[in-house]
Amino acid sequence: MNSLSRRRFLKLSAGTISLAAAGYALSARELKAPAEKKRGIQKIPTYCDICFWKCGAIAYLKDGELWKVEGNPDDPLSRGRLCPRGTGGVGAHTDPDRLRAPLIRKQQRGEEIWQEVTWDEALSYIAEKMQTIKAAYGPEAVALFSHGIGGNFLKHTIKAFGSPNITAPSFAQCRGPRDVGFRLTFGEDVSSPERTDIKNAKCLVLIGSHLGENMHNSQVQEFADAIENRASIIVVDPRYSVAASKAKYYLPIKAGTDLALILAWMNVIVKEGLYDKEYVTKYGFGFDQFASLISRNTPEWAYPQTGIEPEVIRETAREMARYKPATLVHPGRHVTWYGDDAQRSRAIALLNALLGSWGRRGGFYYPVSMDVPPYPYPEYPKPAKPKVDNPNNKYPFAHETITTGIRDATLTGSPYPVKGWLVYATNLLHALPNEQETIKAIQNLDLLVVVDVIPSEIAGWADVVLPESVYLERHDDLNVEWFREPFIALRQPVIDSPHDQKPNWWIAKELANKLGLSKFFPWESIEDYFRQRLSAGGYSYEALKKKGIIRGKQQPIYFDEGVPAEFPTPSGKIEFYSLQLQKAGFDAVPKFNAPDSGPPGSFRLLYGRAPVHSFSRTHTNRILSDMMDENEVWVNSDIAERLGLASGQYVTLRNQDGVVSTKIKVKATERIRPDCVYMVHGFGHTAKGLKHAYRKGASDAQLITRYITDPLMGGTGMNVNFVTLEPAEA
């Protein structure tokens, strides 16, 4: 095992100074001298970080070189099998475009001209700027954007510094509306990994959720189990997705009208008395008012909105009822679509409630976890000001911090100024809508620090860039997962970082030391931290190190296994009618408002995932880029013919605000409605350091200049942009 001790890091830091200002290409940092290679095959367990799912993995070294990564059979998430991104994990380590050394900006922000510095210089510079901001504006003026478990220690440093402004796009740009909709109904989140019992579902309903293209491993594995079990699958999507090709019913819905369909389904199930009456009577609150409010949402009412014929709506509603309570209407994950997302998610929660699937086998289980106490750190200082993102509780049901709220405060200085951003492992220019707003906000900052493994677009705008070790080279926090069975997983280094990259725990600890916060990191090495936490829970670090996973005893996860049917809502019941929504001035039962259909002759821009890429961060991984190195714009075949466009031809996309994309290949296909186009998210890189991915394909984020903010929780609905297509040079 190549353990990255602190002593070794300090040794590496010394004598690595270069003076010339340089772009990424001129990195003076040499490859480290190779350590002595161990002969033969070594297997080291860890957990994956190509996405955030945290699958247990086993890395194989052959004669000391990283060879391959496979699933860890002991891991409940991967069940011994990774997704293609995890299988391609070696490419993250070998990526020639990786950040290699700490960089400080030499010219204007965004010009990507840097000076390589030592870690000591970089961290001293950051700490000094943070102290200056703190002296002038208070510690709250420093915000942290952090995605994934890797950011845990940096979050700790920022809390110790005294700022409450810690956020991730995973709330307001992704799953937030879903969790709000379910909280308002059942009192609990869907959480991550989702508590969906897909493998035991007898009927599975996917609304825009494209499992199989979206490779959240456990869910895709369970989706295959459901197919094997001959579950009845209903897919609702403007695009004929991979999941649609597995469905008994494919409903080619008009984009933006899902809520109308869900209301009509509930109308049929209530009117025909097909709901789980015992469950609803026992656990429901406000059912009669709910039933009366949806009585006008008939299939005939929904038909002109959705384009789905009334008989199909009735037949699919009856199909769901036939298999209740083992009918799972999947809540989706990335659901920031139209600005009505929390209410649409609440409607999905209500439909599940009618079917009695919450707490039942084949519906939603109650996740369980091991008891591993947090490290006994000193108490954090109490921030003098509340969080900056949601002044006057404008979005009353936002239970996490709103990224775009922090961006607004940075732009306006209200409710108070934000002057420093630390950004960990999230490429904000691809994750947040309207990149120009983000760039304008950056201009108001006194400090922008980006910690990443690759020179992403957001890194290009930073004052200081800190190169992180990839997951195969570092420890991260313990994953004490909430899942269908309890377990603890360890991420540990399997190979050295090739240059001067460091793990986030080390960066966070050293930064804390420079900020005079060393008392918040009482442990010397991260292994001491693991030992302390695990022994406090009664577990052995040595055992975890060896196996990568410690599994706990199976516990009840359904009501009929003894989980108490408790709903932490104001009424203590499942809220069919929500008094808290009514009190806050919102619809107590979701109502449908038809979406804007866009300028004539334009197409609604939809986006999604490819199985071989994560976000915008895997396109320079040579193994994964070899699978897919550019995205395509999907255009309905008839439309393509009318426009004189053929598959393989390059076009640019122009949105309603005149923003023109980089060129992208056309995929003329029957698999999409004529009124939409679709592309895979994350391509069209413009950061110069991402040499292998530079200007390959187009970026949906660049075209998402408009968004509709969810009034309940501040999520940004992003499927509200429209484009036209123009032929481009090959």
Add this chain to the structure above:
Amino acid sequence: MARFGMVIDTAKCVGCMDCVVACKTENGVPEGFNRDWITQDVAGKYPTLHMEIRSERCNQCENPPCVYCCPTGASHVHDFGGVVLVEHGMCIGCKACLASCPYDARFIHPDGYADKCTFCIHRVEKGLDPACVSVCPTHCMTFGDLEDPNSTVSRLLTSRKYHTLIPETGTKPHVYYLV
């Protein structure tokens, strides 16, 4: 005598390409080349569509044109399981086999020899499944001995409907697709 074959359940396959990635890392297939790939066959008119997703590779034919046309004997049928292999040292890179293969399963490796799927014979000899089969998150792929009536592959072929690719060429392919 064993006769190895692969049975792939198209109902379960999502076309995620994990099989392709695994093959590349397991076998060190160079960038820009691959020994297996995904095909999506779409039929119909929106929205009434059907799509079959297949993980494809060398069909390990019982009647292999690539072997018959090889001028040096580099392409040959291995005596263990009837797997078609290429002896790299004997291959002159003439591409006759590339032209003869109805499945486009072969390519010229940058080192100059014809390359393709080996059914991961180096793993099979150790009792392991081929890399693609072993990683598949949907468990849609099964590998085994077609001569053994009790093997999973044989049982799947007697209990499920299936097809092979371009059977009319008479190659007798040994990769089977369950529908």
